[in-house]
Amino acid sequence: MTFPIWAKSWEFMLAVVLVVELLVLGAINPTFLNVENLLFATSDFIHVIIAAVGLTLVIMTGGIDISGVSIMGLASIVLGLMFVAGVPIGFGVLAALLVGTAAGAFNGTVIAKTDINPLVITLAMLFLYSGIATGLPTLLDLLGFKAYGAGGFQAYQYEGISGLPKSFTWVGSGGVGWFPMPLIIALTIAVITGWLLTRTRFGRFLKLIGVNAEVARFTGVPVRRTLIAVYAINGLVTAVAGLVLTAYFTSARSDLGAEALLNIITAVVLGGSSIYGGQGSVLGTVLAGLVLGFLRQGLLALGVTSDVVPVIVGLLLIGSVGLKIGMGVMQTRRANREAYDTERLAVAQNGG
Amino acid sequence: MIRVLKSREFLVLVLMVAMILAVAMVNKAVLYPITLINIVNSSLFLMLLAIGQMFVILARGIDVSVGAIAGLSAVVFALVLNAGVPLVPAMLLALITGLLAGMVNGLGVAFVGIPPIIMTLGTLGTYRGMMRVLTGGSWIESIPQSIKSFAVTRFQTVPLMVWTMIVVVIVVSVLLWKIRSVRYFYAVGDNADGAYLLGINVRMTRFWSFALSGLFAGAAAIVFVGQIGFVPMQTGNGQELKAIAAVVLGGVSLMGGTGSIWSAVIGALFLTSVDSMMIFLHVPGSWNNAVAGFVLLAVVVSDYVIRRAVRNRRLAARAAEMRQSDRESNDGDTPDFSRELEATP
Numbered sequence: 001m002t003f004p005i006w007a008k009s010w011e012f013m014l015a016v017v018l019v020v021e022l023l024v025l026g027a028i029n030p031t032f033l034n035v036e037n038l039l040f041a042t043s044d045f046i047h048v049i050i051a052a053v054g055l056t057l058v059i060m061t062g063g064i065d066i067s068g069v070s071i072m073g074l075a076s077i078v079l080g081l082m083f084v085a086g087v088p089i090g091f092g093v094l095a096a097l098l099v100g101t102a103a104g105a106f107n108g109t110v111i112a113k114t115d116i117n118p119l120v121i122t123l124a125m126l127f128l129y130s131g132i133a134t135g136l137p138t139l140l141d142l143l144g145f146k147a148y149g150a151g152g153f154q155a156y157q158y159e160g161i162s163g164l165p166k167s168f169t170w171v172g173s174g175g176v177g178w179f180p181m182p183l184i185i186a187l188t189i190a191v192i193t194g195w196l197l198t199r200t201r202f203g204r205f206l207k208l209i210g211v212n213a214e215v216a217r218f219t220g221v222p223v224r225r226t227l228i229a230v231y232a233i234n235g236l237v238t239a240v241a242g243l244v245l246t247a248y249f250t251s252a253r254s255d256l257g258a259e260a261l262l263n264i265i266t267a268v269v270l271g272g273s274s275i276y277g278g279q280g281s282v283l284g285t286v287l288a289g290l291v292l293g294f295l296r297q298g299l300l301a302l303g304v305t306s307d308v309v310p311v312i313v314g315l316l317l318i319g320s321v322g323l324k325i326g327m328g329v330m331q332t333r334r335a336n337r338e339a340y341d342t343e344r345l346a347v348a349q350n351g352g
Numbered sequence: 353m354i355r356v357l358k359s360r361e362f363l364v365l366v367l368m369v370a371m372i373l374a375v376a377m378v379n380k381a382v383l384y385p386i387t388l389i390n391i392v393n394s395s396l397f398l399m400l401l402a403i404g405q406m407f408v409i410l411a412r413g414i415d416v417s418v419g420a421i422a423g424l425s426a427v428v429f430a431l432v433l434n435a436g437v438p439l440v441p442a443m444l445l446a447l448i449t450g451l452l453a454g455m456v457n458g459l460g461v462a463f464v465g466i467p468p469i470i471m472t473l474g475t476l477g478t479y480r481g482m483m484r485v486l487t488g489g490s491w492i493e494s495i496p497q498s499i500k501s502f503a504v505t506r507f508q509t510v511p512l513m514v515w516t517m518i519v520v521v522i523v524v525s526v527l528l529w530k531i532r533s534v535r536y537f538y539a540v541g542d543n544a545d546g547a548y549l550l551g552i553n554v555r556m557t558r559f560w561s562f563a564l565s566g567l568f569a570g571a572a573a574i575v576f577v578g579q580i581g582f583v584p585m586q587t588g589n590g591q592e593l594k595a596i597a598a599v600v601l602g603g604v605s606l607m608g609g610t611g612s613i614w615s616a617v618i619g620a621l622f623l624t625s626v627d628s629m630m631i632f633l634h635v636p637g638s639w640n641n642a643v644a645g646f647v648l649l650a651v652v653v654s655d656y657v658i659r660r661a662v663r664n665r666r667l668a669a670r671a672a673e674m675r676q677s678d679r680e681s682n683d684g685d686t687p688d689f690s691r692e693l694e695a696t697p
Contacts, residue, residue, distance in 0.1 A: 064469075110649070114656045117606040119414070119469075123593055124649035131642025138636045262477050265470075275467045307484035314477030321466045 010272035010324075014287040021291060025298035032301060036178050038294075043172070043248055045293035046182040047072070047241040048260050049286055052267035053190050054237030056285045057197065057230050059268055062210040062277025063118040065107060065234050068264065070129035072242030072257035075100045077133045079243060080161030080252025081140065089168045097239050103129055104235015108228035133254035160253030164246070172247030182244045186286075189237055194282035196233075206230060210277025262310065266317040267292055272324075292316070360603030360655060361614045367651075368622045371629060379632045386509070387628075393511050395624035396575045397422075400517075401588075401595035402602075402616035403524065404454075404568025409599055411561040412541040412608025413461060413468040418569045418595055419588035420479035421453040425573035427483050430492040430583045439498045447570040453479060454566015458559035476592070484585060492583040503578030513575060520571075525613045537561055541608025597648050598623050603655075622647070 006012060026033035042049075051068050058065045075096040082092030107125050111118050137156065171181050197203035205226045208216040217223045245256050271288035273280025295316075296309050376382045401418045408415040429446035437445070453475070460471040505512045527534045539547040540557045548554050569588075577583060602619030604611025626647060627640050 110653065114653060116652050116656055120596075120600050120606055120652055121649070123597055123600075124645045124652065126593065127597065127641045127645030128649060129645070131639055131645055134638040135636065135642050138638050262473055265473055266477075269470055275470060305485075305489075307481055307489055309481065310477035311481035311485070314474040314481070316474075317477070318460060318466060318471060318474035321470050322460070322464050325465050 011281060011284045011287060014271070014284060014291060018287055018291050018294070021294060021298065025294070025301070029301055032298065039178050039183060040175070040180050041297055042186075042290070042293060043180050043182045044297065045263070045289070046186050047245040047248075047257060048263045048267055048293065049289035050186045050189055050241035050244065051238045051257070051260065052264045052271070052285045052289050053186070053193050053282055054234040054241075055264055055268050056271065056273055056280055056282055057193060057206060058234045059273045059275060060197065060206045060210050060277060060280050061227060061230055062213070063111060063227070063231075064275070065104070065122045065231060066119065066261060066265075067103070067107060067122040067125035067129055068234065068238040068241075069257050069259075069261045070126050070133065071100050071103050071235055071238045072245065072260070073254045074103060074129045074133040075239035075242035076246040076252045076256045077136055077161075077254045079246060080164075081136065083164055083252070084161060085145070089165050093168070093243060096243055097236060100239020100242070101232050101236040104238070105228055105232035107235065108231025111231065112224040112227040130254070130258065137254070160249075160251035160256075162251040164250055164252065169247050169250045172244060172250065182248065185240065185244060189240065190282050190286050193233075193237070197282055202226065202229070207278055210279070262317075263292060263313065266313055269317060270320045361612065361618050363655075364602055364618050364622055364651065368618070368625055372625060375629045375632050382629070382632050389510055389514070391625050391628050392514055392621065394579075394628075395620050396513055396517055397572050397579070398591065398594055398598060398624060399617055399620035400520075400568050400572035400575060401591055402598040402620045403521075403613060404565035404572075405592075405595045405599050406604055406611060406613060406616040407537055407561040407564045407568075408468070409596075409604050409606060410537040410541045410608060410611060411558055412544070412606075413558060413561060414596065414606065415454075415457060415472045415562060415565045416469065416592045416596070417453070417457060417472040417476040417479060418565055418572075419591035419593075420476045420483070421450050421566050421569035422573045422576065422588035422591065423583075423585075424453060424479045424483045424486075425449045425570040426577050426583045426587045427486050427492065429573055429577050430495050431486065433496050433499060433577075434492065434494070439496075439502070442499075443574055446574050447567060450566040450568070450570020450573065451563055452566070454563040454569070455559070457566065458562035461562060462555040462558035480589075483587075487583075487585070489585065491585065495577060495581060495583075499574075499578045500581050503575075513578065521613060521617055528613060538609050543609070594623060594644075595620075597644065601648050601651055 022033065022038070031037070051072065055065060055068060078099045079089075079092045079096040082095050083089060087095070103125070107122055110116070110121050114121075171185070174181050176184065197206065205216070205221045208219065208221055209223055209226060213223055242256055246252050249256070267289040268280070268285050269275060269288075270292065271280065271284035271286070273285065292313060295312070299309055299312065300306060372382055381387060401422060405415055405418055425446045428449045429442055432442045432445050433439070457468075457472055457475055460466045460475075461468050503511065503513060507515060528537075536547065536552050536557045539550070539552055540554050544554050547557075573587075576587060598619035599611070599616050600606065600619070601622060602611070602615030602617070604615045623644055626643055627637075630637065630640055630643065
C-alpha cells in the first residue's frame, strides 16, 4: 500500500493525532465534542500557539529566543501603565507592540553583531526584560507617578492592573460567530508568517541561514539584517500573545506567560521544527500547539490533576523527538540496504 | 600567573570586588565579615547547581532541568526525613535521586541522540510534575531539627556548609586538573569527533556529565532544605536559568571545552552578591532580575568585544609582518637573481 507524499508528512501525522485525540476525549466525555466549546476552549492556551509561531521563524534560522516569555509580561505591563496614565487604549496597544518589537530587534541586533550563542543572549534578555517588567511599576511609583491603578500596591500584587476597558477585553473574550477573537488573531498571524516563510524571499533566506549561515552569507543573503528582522518579528508576535493573554485575564501583569516557556518550545519542536535550524513549518507548530492544548484540557476534564500534565507534556516532547530520530535511523538503514542490494545485483549481473 | 590574570574568571572577580567596594562607599555594613560570609552562605545552592551545570556545558551540552532535579531531590529528602530516616542515609537518598534524574537526561542525550535542550526541557516538566505528584501539591513543613542544626552550625563563624563547599570545590578542581578521565569533558566539548578518534568514549563522557549535574543538583537540594527548613513547590523554579547564567558569566563557553570550576564558583558568587548589594543600596527587590540580566549581557558582550579586538590586532600584526617579509624578499630577490645569473657561466 502506498501513501501519497503529503500523507507521509509530519503535519499530516499531527493532524491525524489531533483528530484521534479529540475523538477519544469525546468518546469518554461526549460534551467535549461541542464545536463551539472546543473553539472557545482554545483561548486558554492560544498565547502558547501565537508565541510558538513566532519562535518557529527564529528556530528556522538555527537560533532560539527564550526571552519571549518575558516580552509577554513586558508588553502586558506597558499596556497597563499606559492605561493607568490615561492614554487611549489604542495607543497603549500600539506602545506595547512597539516595545515588544524593539525588545525583539534588540535581541536580534546583539545576536547578529556578535558570535555569542543566541541562548546565552536571550537568557540574559529573559532576566533583563522580566526584571524591567516587574521593576517598572515600582520605579514609576518612586518617581511619583501613580502606577498601580485603582487598588494601589496591594491590589496590584494580587491582580495586576485591572479595570481595562471593555473594548480591549473583548479581544480576549469576544468572538465572531463561533470563532473567538484570540483564535482569529492566532490564525491570522499563522497565515501571515506561513506566507512569509514559504512564499517570500525572506522566508527562503531564513531557511538558508538555518542550513548554513556561512554559505548563506557567501551567497549574498543579508544575514545580519535578516536575523534582526526575524527576532523583531518574534518580539512583535510575542507581544501580541502577551496582549491577548492580558485581554483574556482582563488584567495587566508583569509575570503573564512566564510559565509558558516549556509549552512554547514543546509546540515548536513537536511541530516538526529542528532545533538545529533549516526545517519546520508554521502549520506543524499550530497543529502541535492544538494537540498539546487540547490534551491538557482533556486530561483536566477527565479528572487528571494539573500536576500530572507537565509530566505528560515533557514525556511527549522527548518521545516525539526520539520518534523522529528513530524514523531517521530507519530511513538511512533502509536506504543503505537498498543501495547495497542494487550494488550486489549489478555485481552479480556483471559477473554472470 | 599572567594566564590567571587574563582569564575571564579573574575579570569577573575584579568586577565583583569593585562592585562590593563601590557599594561599601554608600553603606559600610557590606564589608563586615559576617555580611560577606552570609553572601557566600546564601550562594551555596546556586553554586552547587552551577558546578553541576559546568560539567554539562564543558561537554557542550546544556541542562535546563537542574532546578527541577533539585526540587525533586528536596522533596525526596524532606519526605524520607519526615518518615524517620536518619540524616546521613536521607542525604544519600537525596544525592541518589539527583544522580538518577541526571542519568535519565544522560541516557536520552548520549544514547538516544535527543538534543540536550529538548531532553532537559522535557525532563524539567516531568520532574516538576513528579514533585507535585509526590507531595500532592502541598508544601513539606515540620522537617526534623537535625538538618536545620547542621545548617546553622558554625566553625570559626563560618557555617559548616561553607567549609564543606570549600572541600568540594578543591576536590573537583584537583580532579579536573589531575585526573585524565575527568579532563575528557574538555576534549569532548571542544571537539567530539577528535575526541572519538583519540579513543575517548564520547557517549559515556556525555552521559556522565549529565549524571554529575544531577548529583550536584541533589547536593544543592540538601543545602536548600537545611537553609530554608521547608520545601515549597517553587523549590528550584527558575534556578536552572540562573545556574546557566552563573556558569556563562564565569567564562564557560556554551560552545564547550573552555572554563573551569572557578567559573561556576565566581559566577554564582557574583549573581548572589548582586542580589545582596541591591538590598544594601535599598533598591526594591523587583529589580534584581533586571540587574542580573544586564550584568550577564554586559559581560558576554564585552568579552566578545575584547576577543575581537585581540584577534583583529593579531591579524593586523600578522598582515603587517607578511607585507614586510614580502617586501624584503622582493628587495632581496632581484639582486639575488641577477647574482645567480652572473655566477652561472
